[in-house]
Amino acid sequence: ATARAAQQQQQAEQAAAALTAEVLQREVARRRNFAIISHPDAGKTTMTEKLLLYGGAIHEAGEVKARKSSRSATSDWMELEKQRGISITSTALTFEFGGCQLNLLDTPGHQDFSEDTYRTLAAADNAVLLVDGAKGIEPQTRKLFAVARMRGLPVFTFVNKMDRPALNGFEIIEQLEKEFGLQSYPVNWPIGSGDRFVGVYHRPSQKVVMYEKSGAAGRAKGARRSEYALTDPELPSLMEPDLWEQLQEDVELLEVLGDELDMDGVMAGKVTPVFFGSAMNNFGVELFLQTFVEQAARPGPASTRQGVDVAPTSPNFTGLVFKLQANMDPKHRDKVAFVRVVSGKFEKGMKVRVARSGRTVTLAAPQRMFANERQTVQEGFAGDVIGLTNPGAFAIGDTLVTGPTLAFPPIPTFSPELFAYLRCAPNQKKPFLKGVEGLLGEGAVQVLYSTDEYITDPVLAAVGQLQFEVVQYRMKDEYGVDTTLEPLQYCVARWVKGGWPALEGVGRLFNTTVMKDVYDRPVLLFRNEFALQQVLGEHGPKLGELSPFALP
Numbered sequence: 440a441t442a443r444a445a446q447q448q449q450q451a452e453q454a455a456a457a458l459t460a461e462v463l464q465r466e467v468a469r470r471r472n473f474a475i476i477s478h479p480d481a482g483k484t485t486m487t488e489k490l491l492l493y494g495g496a497i498h499e500a501g502e503v504k505a506r507k508s509s510r511s512a513t514s515d516w517m518e519l520e521k522q523r524g525i526s527i528t529s530t531a532l533t534f535e536f537g538g539c540q541l542n543l544l545d546t547p548g549h550q551d552f553s554e555d556t557y558r559t560l561a562a563a564d565n566a567v568l569l570v571d572g573a574k575g576i577e578p579q580t581r582k583l584f585a586v587a588r589m590r591g592l593p594v595f596t597f598v599n600k601m602d603r604p605a606l607n608g609f610e611i612i613e614q615l616e617k618e619f620g621l622q623s624y625p626v627n628w629p630i631g632s633g634d635r636f637v638g639v640y641h642r643p644s645q646k647v648v649m650y651e652k653s654g655a656a657g658r659a660k661g662a663r664r665s666e667y668a669l670t671d672p673e674l675p676s677l678m679e680p681d682l683w684e685q686l687q688e689d690v691e692l693l694e695v696l697g698d699e700l701d702m703d704g705v706m707a708g709k710v711t712p713v714f715f716g717s718a719m720n721n722f723g724v725e726l727f728l729q730t731f732v733e734q735a736a737r738p739g740p741a742s743t744r745q746g747v748d749v750a751p752t753s754p755n756f757t758g759l760v761f762k763l764q765a766n767m768d769p770k771h772r773d774k775v776a777f778v779r780v781v782s783g784k785f786e787k788g789m790k791v792r793v794a795r796s797g798r799t800v801t802l803a804a805p806q807r808m809f810a811n812e813r814q815t816v817q818e819g820f821a822g823d824v825i826g827l828t829n830p831g832a833f834a835i836g837d838t839l840v841t842g843p844t845l846a847f848p849p850i851p852t853f854s855p856e857l858f859a860y861l862r863c864a865p866n867q868k869k870p871f872l873k874g875v876e877g878l879l880g881e882g883a884v885q886v887l888y889s890t891d892e893y894i895t896d897p898v899l900a901a902v903g904q905l906q907f908e909v910v911q912y913r914m915k916d917e918y919g920v921d922t923t924l925e926p927l928q929y930c931v932a933r934w935v936k937g938g939w940p941a942l943e944g945v946g947r948l949f950n951t952t953v954m955k956d957v958y959d960r961p962v963l964l965f966r967n968e969f970a971l972q973q974v975l976g977e978h979g980p981k982l983g984e985l986s987p988f989a990l991p
């Protein structure tokens with residue numbers, strides 16, 4: 440009888456394991472995780488709202504917008520940070536479309552631009568490049584794209600605001616090629632622009648989708664559209680003759696570009712499917728979303744420092760802490776750690792180990808943002824993002840595990856563009872140093888030091904002005920230290936790969952300041968890109984490689 444019981448037990452366990460494997464397969468296969476990269480004002484908020492609308496997550500466009508404007512309307516720092524209290528809202532949004540679960544990671548822009556913006560891309564599987572059709576590629580897009588490129592993310596391009604006078608579609612394609620080395624595959628093509636943007640030609644189906652401008656109602660619920668085959672005899676009568684002529688010409692030209700989408704190229708981040716539309720008017724957004732869920736990269740295997748890859752369907756849970764956020768609301772003095780699930784199943788209340796410290800932590804109150812509601816998470820799978828209240832156990836780049844101890848490669852720090860000495864009154868040195876160390880550990884800011892041993896004040900280095908404000912505010916609020924900032928006139932930093940020996944080899948560098956980071960590695964600071972180029976021109980070969988990124 441015991442043998443039979445043992446056999447039954449074994450069978451039950453096998454069945455349970457098979458079931459778990461099946462659930463993991465299914466859930467991972469329907470996850471799509473992405474971040475939007477764009478320049479402020481290109482329409483990211485509007486696009487997000489429309490995506491949520493199609494995802495059925497919100498019912499009226501305007502809900503996301505309202506949140507954004509209530510936030511940016513106030514410039515008061517405290518107010519801003521109170522809004523940040525609901526920090527989880529601005530990190531990851533989850534919605535459903537076409538049977539898939541989409542996780543949209545927010546990359547804060549404007550005055551919120553910070554290293555978190557970059558780090559968020561470390562947790563993304565796909566990038567959606569949002570381009571203003573009139574302006575083409577803009578500076579902030581370039582910076583974010585560099586990170587997407589470093590990570591080899593597939594890039595999907597949406598050219599927005601086609602209802603305004605826009606650049607010619609071919610010009611945009613040329614920019615993508617010239618600036619980013621991206622080869623384009625236009626999935627749809629605009630018919631007219633500005634007031635005369637009447638529709639798009641969808642190449643895979645060879646259909647023309649004509650939109651009706653239906654005012655505010657259309658914007659909120661989705662524009663009315665009708666579809667015609669390109670060969671439909673009625674079609675020419677539906678648009679002005681010159682648009683029809685142009686369309687036929689464009690279709691021919693597009694064929695020359697090639698009509699096969701190279702999916703391997705897309706997955707390698709070398710070819711980008713391109714879409715044209717207007718987020719505000721809801722033109723082309725649904726077409727985009729349909730193609731995106733089909734083509735976007737699924738959560739994939741992740742490499743580790745131990746040299747083994749972790750499959751997303753592995754039964755052991757692993758997660759990556761990619762962002763820490765302090766809650767500034769005094770009523771909720773908590774810190775939130777954002778974790779991307781990399782493998783296995785996340786469950787509320789589960790115990791995990793922090794690979795770095797070996798500490799075991801119970802994940803008690805996990806949260807996520809579903810559409811625009813904050814929810815407690817019961818379970819999660821690869822590609823999902825979960826907010827955890829951070830008992831101080833987590834650091835950026837931490838790996839959480841349930842199985843064998845593994846660690847993901849560290850998240851690099853990115854070239855700061857703003858630098859300033861941080862100072863305090865002499866009698867506050869002690870809490871000051873403690874505060875600097877604490878904030879540094881959280882990744883709120885980078886810190887550099889002068890190579891002159893008599894200058895001990897730390898230099899804060901950031902990618903966005905807000906990071907400085909956060910540091911000063913928290914120094915006062917959490918460590919009781921009043922600080923002053925003395926801005927420095929640098930805007931480019933480069934790590935010397937060859938370290939101090941490489942630097943010694945070149946002797947004195949003009950128009951360059953040498954500092955050291957917290958790992959005592961040399962960092963070169965330049966006033967502008969030109970100064971950097973000059974140094975490279977003169978000393979490049981001897982100096983060796985200069986990197987805009989550094990690994991902790």
Ligand code: GDP
Nearest residue numbers: 479480481482483484485600603717718719720
């Ligand atoms: P974000 O800064 O990238 O989040 O941009 P927003 O979504 O806030 O959009 C910036 C401005 O562009 C707002 O005034 C939007 O109403 C407007 N906008 C967004 N999409 C479109 C579009 O498709 N056409 C036009 N004409 N304006 C748009």
